[in-house]
Amino acid sequence: MIERSFGKLFLFIVLLKIHSSFEREIELGPCYLSIHSPCANNSIQFHLFYTSSDNIQQHEILDNISPILPFNINEILSRKFKLVVHGYGGHTDVSGFKLIRDAYLKHNDTVVMVVDWSRLAKLPCYPSAAINTKQAGECAAQFLIGMEENNDGFKAANVHAIGFSLGAHVASFASNAIEKASGTKFHRISGLDPALPFFATARQHWKLDSTDGDFVDVIHTNAGVYGKLESCGHVDFYINNGQFQPSCSKAKSNEYIQMLKV
Template sequence: MCHCFPVPVSIDLTYETKLLIPGYDESVYLNETRLILEEYLKRNKLNVLRIDWLKLSKLRCYPTFVSNVRHAGKCVADFLKKLHTNHPEFKIKNLHVIGFSLGAHVPSFASDLLQAQIGVKFARITGLDPALPLFLAATRRWKLDPSDADFVDVIHTNSGEFGKVEPCGHVDFYVNGGRRQSVCENDTFPARCSHLMVLPYFTDTISTNTGFWTTQCESYLEYLFTSCRFNVSSTVDQNNQTPISMGEHCPKSARGVYYVETNSSSPFALYQYKIMNSSIAE
């Protein structure tokens, strides 16, 4: 039985609710995940539930944490069921879960349990560069996939190193090619830096006046040869597709693989919502 997370008692659970799950050897209070929390808290009528699962592993080693992803998922499921029992106004099926790295796989286990036990799954899971090591050949039940929520959107910033290579959601965004971020070129550990960059990128998408606009590509080669790059001068791209925004405001109808370009320094979004047709941002 899990006794991992206390149930909050002083929040209005009729508000929209986000569930934030950090990655390996991380705390929602001490690292870049904090940026997402702080940006969300600027909004009115919004709850942010934070899962700190460091205590599930007494040994600070990655394989131990991987083995505990399943246990963390069970704790999350038990926590949410208890929250709903004590506060019927809280609806698990309306929850948006944001998980980073190893934490992106935790909601997969929680969702499987919730679907099996009470017949509900999350409204949305956003996977922030889901972890690759020891998940390369994992079965579908052991990693994030589209069956885990009504809508699963994934952002890749370090594919093939710390982050998953293959698409994991209904829609997958590969930022600046998806493997290495230019802002990390001079970092002493560019792979880890690129992995972490998904956090400030996503943080920037939470604001209502920024947008990481992109259009769909059939392949990585098509992206490399610029035939499907986003054209800010038009509301329709060269493939006659309406552009969409990566991150918080991604439309739930989005499907497929997209390649996103950013600035090399903050603010990272190349384009602003205000210059786009308002109907596109919905």
């Protein structure tokens, strides 16, 4: 029933797109629907976090189209790059999301790039947020291609993308768009409880699967409810059978990093 409703909504969007007066970003009450909107607008932002040589955490907001890394570019380019994407109702400082980001930053050899698409993933707008995953993913791809063009030595294919819930599907769309543009896809994608509603019966290219990266690992924690039940990576982990996490509120950031096998 949910999938059928999604299909009707998608058909409605297609009909709107055909219409000559179609607006690329539509406001639907508190929700925003973004279809082929310019990636230079304020709907999506890209944050760069890294630890400087004096162990101080640095934060920069990079340009969506022509991002340029900070002045100590040679030092940064020698580090590992993580692209972290929040899910439905998320933002850059939501607790679990921030825990993983800060845990990575304890390693001085790691740079964290955060995709902030919170305006397109806000509560209570799940249907539009699900559709907006494609826009967020394609804009993330455009950002990373801009990183390659503006920062010699940076390669989008070397990025390890980590997506929460709907963010896992955003990573999928980003990798597919990069592959279409350059012939290479993400070296690795980690899907953290990839979202189920509207993605249960979606076609392969509309959801995270093992073809989206050179290596795709998936951790299922709420399978069959909000998260996908079927395996969708090269390796799938089902914590406590993938469904209920009684000690989740007590989880420490280093436990997440252990699971991701940094």
